[in-house]
Amino acid sequence: xxxxxxxxxxxxxxxxxxxxxxxxxxxxxxxxxxxxxxxxxxxxxxxxxxxxxxxxxxxxxxxxxxxxxxxxxxxxxxxxxxxxxxxxxxxxxxxxxxxxxxxxxxxxxxxxxxxxxxxxxxxxxxxxxxxxxxxxxxxxxxxxxxxxxxxxxxxxxxxxxxxxxxxxxxxxxxxxxxxxxxxxxxxxxxxxxxxxxxxxxxxxxxxxxxxxxxxxxxxxxxxxxxxxxxxxxxxxxxxxxxxxxxxxxxxxxxxxxxxxxxx
Amino acid sequence: xxxxxxxxxxxxxxxxxxxxxxxxxxxxxxxxxxxxxxxxxxxxxxxxxxxxxxxxxxxxxxxxxxxxxxxxxxxxxxxxxxxxxxxxxxxxxxxxxxxxxxxxxxxxxxxxxxxxxxxxxxxxxxxxxxxxxxxxxxxxxxxxxxxxxxxxxxxxxxxxxxxxxxxxxxxxxxxxxxxxxxxxxxxxxxxxxxxxxxxxxxxxxxxxxxxxxxxxxxxxxxxxxxxxxxxxxxxxxxxxxxxxxxxxxxxxxxxxxxxxxxxxxxxxxxxxxxxxxxxxxxxxxxxxxxxxxxxxxxxxxxxxxxxxxxxxxxxxxxxxxxxxxxxxxxxxxxxxx
Numbered sequence: 001x002x003x004x005x006x007x008x009x010x011x012x013x014x015x016x017x018x019x020x021x022x023x024x025x026x027x028x029x030x031x032x033x034x035x036x037x038x039x040x041x042x043x044x045x046x047x048x049x050x051x052x053x054x055x056x057x058x059x060x061x062x063x064x065x066x067x068x069x070x071x072x073x074x075x076x077x078x079x080x081x082x083x084x085x086x087x088x089x090x091x092x093x094x095x096x097x098x099x100x101x102x103x104x105x106x107x108x109x110x111x112x113x114x115x116x117x118x119x120x121x122x123x124x125x126x127x128x129x130x131x132x133x134x135x136x137x138x139x140x141x142x143x144x145x146x147x148x149x150x151x152x153x154x155x156x157x158x159x160x161x162x163x164x165x166x167x168x169x170x171x172x173x174x175x176x177x178x179x180x181x182x183x184x185x186x187x188x189x190x191x192x193x194x195x196x197x198x199x200x201x202x203x204x205x206x207x208x209x210x211x212x213x214x215x216x217x218x219x220x221x222x223x224x225x226x227x228x229x230x231x232x233x234x235x236x237x238x239x240x241x242x243x244x245x246x247x248x249x250x251x252x253x254x255x256x257x258x259x260x261x262x263x
Numbered sequence: 264x265x266x267x268x269x270x271x272x273x274x275x276x277x278x279x280x281x282x283x284x285x286x287x288x289x290x291x292x293x294x295x296x297x298x299x300x301x302x303x304x305x306x307x308x309x310x311x312x313x314x315x316x317x318x319x320x321x322x323x324x325x326x327x328x329x330x331x332x333x334x335x336x337x338x339x340x341x342x343x344x345x346x347x348x349x350x351x352x353x354x355x356x357x358x359x360x361x362x363x364x365x366x367x368x369x370x371x372x373x374x375x376x377x378x379x380x381x382x383x384x385x386x387x388x389x390x391x392x393x394x395x396x397x398x399x400x401x402x403x404x405x406x407x408x409x410x411x412x413x414x415x416x417x418x419x420x421x422x423x424x425x426x427x428x429x430x431x432x433x434x435x436x437x438x439x440x441x442x443x444x445x446x447x448x449x450x451x452x453x454x455x456x457x458x459x460x461x462x463x464x465x466x467x468x469x470x471x472x473x474x475x476x477x478x479x480x481x482x483x484x485x486x487x488x489x490x491x492x493x494x495x496x497x498x499x500x501x502x503x504x505x506x507x508x509x510x511x512x513x514x515x516x517x518x519x520x521x522x523x524x525x526x527x528x529x530x531x532x533x534x535x536x537x538x539x540x541x542x543x544x545x546x547x548x549x550x551x552x553x554x555x556x557x558x559x560x561x562x563x564x565x566x567x568x569x570x571x572x573x574x575x576x577x578x579x580x581x582x583x584x585x586x587x588x589x590x591x592x593x594x595x596x597x598x599x600x
Contacts, residue, residue: 059458060458061454061457061458080457080462081454081457081458082457082458082459082460082461082462082463085457085458085459085460086460090459091458093455098451098452098455099447099448099451099452099455101447101451102444102447106444109444110444110445110448110459111459113441113444113445113459113460113461114459114460114461116440116441118440118441120437120440120441120442120445120466120469121437121442122440123436123437123439123440123441123442123443124432124433124434124436124437125433125436126432126436130436130440130441134440173459177460
């Protein structure tokens with residue numbers, strides 16, 4: 001159980017006793033995680049611990065067999081992924097190359113899909129409703145491009161860009177529709193030290209300037225211990241430690257999960 | 264540039280004779296159908312082997328309007344929306360299985376749908392021949408516009424040119440707005456697309472509906488152009504040809520679909536011309552259809568192996584060569600705008 005958050009009143013994202021089974025495999029076993037609004041919550045754990053499954057359960061991709069996912073006070077358990085996205089939940093992907101054939105601007109416009117209110121067929125006309133909406137949303141997209149300092153890559157095709165930039169573009173894509181809850185699936189994996197620091201800088205700005213609730217899966221323990229407000233450690237689908245990052249890192253269960261001490 | 268192209272297109276009928284005009288008319292009809300399948304397959308990634316069935320739907324709409332309702336209603340302004348609505352409806356029904364299954368199974372479903380439509384079509388023709396005594400050939404009246412009847416090759420040229428231009432503009436518009444982006448995204452990764460708040464099922468059905476309605480429009484025009492309803496003209500081979508158009512032209516590109524349609528339609532005539540010019544011995548002409556299919560298959564292989572982005576990819580490469588000349592790559596300075 002998770003206790004001990006005092007600062008924010010209502011957690012934006014509550015995962016309460018969620019269990020996810022894949023056949024006979026218990027991927028998540030009664031996992032409870034709270035992500036309050038301006039908090040950066042780190043999610044750590046060895047491979048196969050269920051970190052990505054937890055994000056999938058929150059976004060509706062994996063259906064929990066029991067438990068609840070509550071976003072902003074509303075129970076979204078069992079809803080379709082696209083509906084949950086409309087509730088203000090965005091996520092980045094471990095491998096951002098899937099939409100690599102788009103340019104940076106196009107990728108972000110794709111992320112802005114939910115903000116475009118015109119019916120799809122209005123797009124056939126080269127003027128009018130659809131074009132006005134696109135222009136309006138493009139302004140927001142430009143803001144995100146400015147924020148992430150991606151101007152020089154604006155019209156480049158994403159798959160031709162360095163991996164670190166691709167990760168930033170993916171983050172931008174998730175940011176465009178103004179989410180309240182941001183789920184980051186290993187945003188710094190595969191980046192150089194310099195790129196990692198750059199990414200961390202943006203994530204901290206998001207926490208302090210945009211007051212997002214963020215759940216951040218990270219394998220770089222040093223990085224996440226420095227930056228996160230709280231840490232949640234998962235192992236074999238169970239929460240083994242929660243709380244202050246430095247304390248969590250000292251917990252015997254976490255140490256043994258990572259170092260593999262004889263139990 | 265676009266205006267210059269349109270002016271050039273407008274004076275074409277005064278320069279070329281009817282034989283070339285009829286070829287261009289066939290290219291235009293193929294363009295409309297190819298842009299349609301390019302949306303279903305090229306953009307949304309649902310490989311469709313039933314395009315001939317959707318074309319057939321349009322031809323039946325043409326037949327139904329001209330035969331049952333009366334020739335007076337054989338008006339473009341009625342037939343075009345009717346064909347497009349019927350095509351879209353059939354497209355949604357055929358696309359329905361794609362919500363449950365993926366990849367090859369979708370393709371099989373479209374192929375199965377084609378055989379169902381063809382079967383229904385043949386029964387309908389039988390019914391017409393027996394009850395209405397229309398004879399073996401079912402003749403259609405000429406297509407009417409509000410102010411004129413489209414009968415000469417030249418008037419068909421202008422009508423088909425206009426329809427094709429409208430379809431190109433509309434399809435380009437769709438491709439560059441939210442539907443086009445959603446289609447390309449779901450082609451690459453359905454789950455990721457869904458997580459971005461895009462209703463994948465909805466956009467898959469739209470892709471089928473739009474693709475089929477354009478095919479149906481092409482089929483309607485084809486029927487009136489040939490003055491007949493003839494389901495035997497639409498075989499599986501036609502479906503494969505449409506798929507070939509976008510593979511050769513370049514998947515996921517409107518310009519590619521246009522180039523591919525022109526290429527696939529004109530190749531047999533081009534071969535004929537080559538054989539004629541070089542006075543090929545007569546046995547070549549006897550084996551001509553076999554040669555044609557062989558060349559066709561060979562070209563498709565070449566494109567799949569050497570230029571997967573199709574003619575449009577080839578064109579891009581040639582363009583880049585001249586724009587960048589004498590360099591091979593973009594100079595670094597320009598990159599840092």
